[in-house]
Each structure stands twice: as structure tokens, then as C-alpha cells.
Amino acid sequence: MTDICLEGLTKNFGAATAVRNLSVTVTPGVTGFLGPNGAGKTTTLRMLLGLVRPTAGAATIGGHRYADLPHPRRTVGALLDATGLHPGRSGRQHLRISAEASGLPVARVDEVLDMVELPPAQRVKTYSLGMRQRLGLATALLGDPAVLVLDEPGNGLDPAGMAWLRRLLRDRAAAGATVLISSHVLAEIAQTVDRVVILSAGSLRYAGSVPAGLEDAYLRFTEEVAR
Amino acid sequence: MIRAEFRKLSTARSTWLLLGIAQLVVIGGVSGLLQKRDDPRGAVAHVGLVALFSLLLGILTTAGEYRHRTITDTFLAVPHRGRVMAAKLVAGTAGGLVFGLVASLTALVTTVLWGAQLSAGVWRTVAGGIGWNVLFAALGVGLGALITNLMAAVTAALAWLALVEGIVAQLIGDAGKWLPFALGTSLEGRGGPAPWSAALALTAYAVAFAAVGTAATLRRDIT
Numbered sequence: 001m002t003d004i005c006l007e008g009l010t011k012n013f014g015a016a017t018a019v020r021n022l023s024v025t026v027t028p029g030v031t032g033f034l035g036p037n038g039a040g041k042t043t044t045l046r047m048l049l050g051l052v053r054p055t056a057g058a059a060t061i062g063g064h065r066y067a068d069l070p071h072p073r074r075t076v077g078a079l080l081d082a083t084g085l086h087p088g089r090s091g092r093q094h095l096r097i098s099a100e101a102s103g104l105p106v107a108r109v110d111e112v113l114d115m116v117e118l119p120p121a122q123r124v125k126t127y128s129l130g131m132r133q134r135l136g137l138a139t140a141l142l143g144d145p146a147v148l149v150l151d152e153p154g155n156g157l158d159p160a161g162m163a164w165l166r167r168l169l170r171d172r173a174a175a176g177a178t179v180l181i182s183s184h185v186l187a188e189i190a191q192t193v194d195r196v197v198i199l200s201a202g203s204l205r206y207a208g209s210v211p212a213g214l215e216d217a218y219l220r221f222t223e224e225v226a227r
Numbered sequence: 228m229i230r231a232e233f234r235k236l237s238t239a240r241s242t243w244l245l246l247g248i249a250q251l252v253v254i255g256g257v258s259g260l261l262q263k264r265d266d267p268r269g270a271v272a273h274v275g276l277v278a279l280f281s282l283l284l285g286i287l288t289t290a291g292e293y294r295h296r297t298i299t300d301t302f303l304a305v306p307h308r309g310r311v312m313a314a315k316l317v318a319g320t321a322g323g324l325v326f327g328l329v330a331s332l333t334a335l336v337t338t339v340l341w342g343a344q345l346s347a348g349v350w351r352t353v354a355g356g357i358g359w360n361v362l363f364a365a366l367g368v369g370l371g372a373l374i375t376n377l378m379a380a381v382t383a384a385l386a387w388l389a390l391v392e393g394i395v396a397q398l399i400g401d402a403g404k405w406l407p408f409a410l411g412t413s414l415e416g417r418g419g420p421a422p423w424s425a426a427l428a429l430t431a432y433a434v435a436f437a438a439v440g441t442a443a444t445l446r447r448d449i450t
Contacts, residue, residue: 043450050306051299051449067306078303084296086239093238094300101231101304139300 001028002075002147002178004048008057011043018043020202021057026180030173032189032210033182035199036222041182042080044199045151049078061147073102076147077140079133087125091118091135098139112138129156137165148172148179154188166192190214198222228305232288232318235297241287246326249280250333257337267343268416270334274356275415277330278363279388281323285367286380288319289440293375299449312441316368323364327357348416355415355422362429363411369436372444407432 004026011019019040035041046052048059050066061069061076069075085094095109113120116134124132133156140148148169154162169179169192183189189196190210198206200222211217236242256273260266292298305311331353335345367384374380388408396403403409404419410429413419420428 046448046450049303051302053446053448069306072306073304080299081296084299086235086295086297088240089238093234097231097234097238098300098304100234101228101301103228 001176002062003027004147004149004178004180005060005063006044006048006057007059009044009047009054009059010056011040011047011052012055017202019047019054019199022199022202022204023057024197024204024207026178026197027195028173028176028178029194030169030179030181030192032193032196033180033199034184034186034189034196034218035182035205037184039199039222040202041199042151045078045080045149045180045182048149049076049080051080071103071143073098073104073143073145075143075145076149077143077145078149078151079136079140079153080151081136083132085124085127085132085135088123090121090123091127091138092120094124094135095138095142099142102143104142108142108144112141115141130158130161133157134161137168146177148177148181150179150181152182152184154183154185162188186215186218228310228314229317231304232314233321235292236284236288236318236322239287239291241291242284242322245280245284246329249277249326249330252276252280253330253333254337257334258341261338261341261343265343267338267345268348268352270338270341270343271331271349271353272356272412272415272417274327274330274334274353275359275411277326277356278323278359278411279385281326281360281364282367282370282384282388283381284322284326285319285364285369286371286377286384288315288322288368289371289444290375290377290380291371294377302449308444309441312368312372312437312444315372316365316437319368320361320365323361323367324357326364327360330360331357351422352415352417355425358426359411359414359429362426362433363407365433366407366429366436369433369438369440372440373436375447 006022006024009019009022033041043052047054066072092109096106099106099109116138118134153165157165173179193210195208196210198221205221253273257270260270292301301311371380374383392406392408396406405428409419410425413425414422416422
């Protein structure tokens with residue numbers, strides 16, 4: 001059972017504040033991370049994963065900063081964007097590099113390729129967006145982690161892909177995993193998540209169980225700041 | 228981690244493209260010179276020109292990852308960025324060594340095919356040329372970590388070698404022999420400081436660039 005804990009998390013880029021004093025604890029289960037474009041969701045996730053240095057505050061996973069985890073990839077699987085791929089490499093080559101860098105057994109590569117149903121040898125440059133997302137998900141699953149952090153994983157997935165993703169997340173949660181998933185698609189979120197965290201203009205607007213009438217609640221929480 | 232860095236190089240087409248073009252440059256350069264005069268030492272000095280390709284290879288190990296945004300995955304796998312840089316320096320430098328060795332083989336074979344004799348001086352020049360490749364590759368790793376925009380880093384490197392170093396050398400007079408490209412030629416025993424002092428000075432450049440590139444990498448936000 002691993003909690004994600006954000007404490008007073010703040011990030012300024014120059015004069016602009018992307019995330020402002022964000023404190024929230026994400027417990028096992030599936031948590032939707034919602035907010036308009038530019039709300040600070042991606043910056044928050046990147047701080048959680050040690051890619052962006054917080055201006056203030058801290059983000060921990062099971063009590064450790066990501067950089068201090070003994071086996072980061074075995075603890076946390078992350079999908080951030082579907083663009084971080086070298087066009088000339090195949091799916092298998094990408095995963096093999098990831099596995100070797102992370103100190104994971106190379107045998108996992110074919111297992112996760114099977115799970116996401118991708119052709120191993122095809123070069124990434126001929127991939128559709130949905131295929132790129134599935135390769136990103138395969139990378140996240142390499143270490144069979146108990147925590148998943150997924151930024152817009154549904155982008156580009158077809159309905160069958162979405163159903164597959166929803167099943168995957170529910171199965172992981174049933175096994176005790178902590179899943180944090182950002183999305184714009186409220187209908188998708190409402191079907192999948194146990195709780196939501198709503199962010200707007202870098203500040204926390206709501207954290208708790210999925211409100212009845214998610215869309216109305218979402219608009220109310222995010223508009224308050226816009227006005 | 229180091230194995231992953233080697234695989235990144237071997238699975239990128241640019242690596243093989245650079246290596247291939249470098250051989251054409253060597254064959255052309257050696258043949259052109261030996262056609263005109265019997266100067267095997269000058270001919271094998273073309274190994275040093277391949278250091279330009281090793282420099283680009285070094286830049287690709289770092290700036291290439293920012294270009295394709297694969298740096299995100301690299302830092303997720305190994306959040307300790309100092310270790311990532313160390314692995315890149317090892318892989319990039321080894322890549323430069325391979326570039327130097329292959330270019331040497333090409334240069335020596337071409338020289339022999341033209342019927343020139345391989346004197347002791349030829350071997351010293353080849354050894355210096357290989358060292359030039361190794362040190363320029365390391366320098367490239369640091370440069371690409373500092374200037375993460377691939378086009379900017381490549382442009383800066385090429386502009387320095389083709390243009391800027393010559394101008395700076397004019398301005399600073401005798402001290403110009405301590406600039407990187409001039410040191411490379413000295414390393415091959417073609418004038419300027421003694422090869423061993425040129426090697427030390429070029430190593431100092433490589434270490435400085437690696438240190439600055441690593442310091443920048445530790446601080447950088449990957450957005």
C-alpha cells in the first residue's frame with residue numbers, strides 16, 4: 001500500500017506560478033487528476049517524478065522522493081507524453097533500452113509488448129498516436145509497479161483501447177495499486193476512478209470522492225478561479 | 228545503464244551514417260594527398276579529421292535525447308542524473324574510440340594501397356588521431372548536455388571548427404596553438420605543442436565541458 005503525498009508543492013517558472021501550495025494525499029485505488037489546460041497537472045506530475053524541481057514543498061511516493069527510491073521503475077510506472085520516442089527505433093528496442101537502464105530483466109520486454117498488443121519490430125515513426133500511447137504504457141508496466149502515474153493515457157486510444165485501459169487500471173487497483181491518472185475526458189474518468197483531485201490555475205479546488213454530476217461540479221470548481 | 232547507452236548509439240541510424248561518411252572522407256582525403264606527393268604521415272593525419280564526426284556523435288548522446296524527448300524516459304529509469312552523465316561519457320568516449328580505430332584502419336589500408344611506406348612517424352600520427360577522436364567525443368557529450376538544442380549544439384560545434392577558432396587564433400596570437408582544433412593537430416605531431424602536452428590540454432577541455440554539461444544537467448527542469 002503506497003501513498004502519493006504532495007505537501008505544499010509549488011513551482012514558479014520565472015514570474016509565472018504553475019503550481020501553488022498544493023497539498024493532497026493520493027491513496028490506493030484510482031484517482032483522477034482533473035483540470036483545464038494549463039492548470040498545472042503535468043508540472044505536478046513531473047515534480048512527483050523528479051523531472052522538475054519544486055520551488056517549494058515536496059512530493060513523495062511511499063515516503064520517498066522519486067530520486068531516492070531504491071528501484072524507481074519497480075515502484076512507479078509513468079506515462080508522461082507520447083512524444084518521447086526515437087522515430088528510428090522499434091518498440092522492442094525502446095523497451096529494451098528502458099529495461100537495461102532501469103536494471104529490469106529483458107524478458108519483461110516481450111511480456112509487456114504482448115500485454116499492449118504491439119508489433120515488436122515496427123519502427124516508431126510509422127506508429128499511430130494510439131500505438132505510441134500503448135508503447136508508453138508498456139514502458140510504465142515494465143517494472144510491474146504498485147504505483148502508476150499516467151498523464152492523459154487515453155489520448156489517441158480507440159474504444160477497444162480505452163476499454164482495455166480501463167480494465168487494466170481497475171485490475172491494478174483491485175490488487176492494491178495506487179493509480180493517478182490525468183484526463184480531460186470526464187465521461188471516461190467518471191467510469192474509472194474512485195476519487196478525483198481537481199486543479200485550476202495551479203491551486204487545489206477539490207479532492208475527494210467522485211461528486212454526483214461530475215461535469216457540473218468540475219465546471220463549478222474550475223470556473224470559480226476564472227472569474 | 229552503460230549498456231543502455233551503447234544500445235541507444237547502436238540503434239540510431241545517425242551513428243552508422245556518421246561512421247560511413249567519415250570513411251569516405253578518409254579515403255578521399257588520403258587518396259587526394261598521396262596522388263600529389265609521397266607523404267604517408269600527412270595522409271594518415273586524416274584520422275584526426277574524423278574527430279569532427281566523433282564530436283557530433285558525442286553531441287548526439289546528450290542533445291539527441293532532448294531532441295527526441297527520450298531524456299524523460301532516461302531520467303525516469305535513472306533519476307540520479309550524475310550517473311546518467313557518467314554513463315553517457317563512457318559510451319560517447321568509447322564511440323569516439325571506435326570511430327578513431329575504424330578511421331585508422333581505413334586510412335592505413337588506403338595508404339598501403341597507394342604504395343606508400345608506413346614509417347614509425349605514421350603510427351605516431353595514427354595514435355594521436357585516435358586520441359583526438361576520443362577526446363572530441365567526450366567534449367561533445369559535455370557540449371550537448373550544455374546546449375541541449377541539437378541544431379544549436381551542432382551549429383556551434385561546426386562554426387567553431389570552420390570559422391571561429393581561426394578568427395580567435397588571429398586575435399590571441401601565439402596562444403592560438405592551445406585552442407581545441409590546433410591541439411588536435413599537435414596531438415598528431417604536426418606542429419605546435421608536443422603531443423603529450425597537447426593531449427593533456429585537450430583532456431582539460433573535455434573535462435571542463437563534461438563538468439559544465441553535468442552541472443547544467445543536474446539543475447535542469449525536464450518539462
